[in-house]
Amino acid sequence: MPLVRIDLRRGKSGEFKRTLTNEIYETMRETFNVPEHDRFMVINEHHEDNLVFDRSYLGIERSDNFVIIQLTVSNTRTQQAKQAFYARLVERLRQRPGLRPEDVFVNFVEVVKENWSFGNGIAQYVV
Helix, strand or coil, X not given: CCXXXXXEXXXXXXXXXXXXXXXXXXXXXXXXCCCCCCCEEEEEEECHHHCCXXXXXXXXXXXXXCEEEEEEEECCCCHHHHHHHHHHHHHHHHHCCCCXXXXXXXXXXXXXXXXXXXXXXXXXXXX
């Protein structure tokens, strides 16, 4: 159950944002075995003064289309699965909605399964 938070510059179209979330979801399904309907995402849009990033850190040239994608996930994914996610995500986002791989920043926050409640005051993943 990834919880996805997306931060980007204000001004992108609704179609761009829908495409972005769809491609992230499909990448999670392909690389992380995320089940159908397991889709929880928040988009935060920022004025240019409120999205601060280095345009050339680690020799990667970033543009105004820079996007931060943070996934809170259960700590069950291997390093190989994460690498597959990174690679597939930039491939998909390059095709649709047309983001450069240099503009895609991804961060995982890993938590234990008892840290999730999907509603009703119950930790559904705790058996």
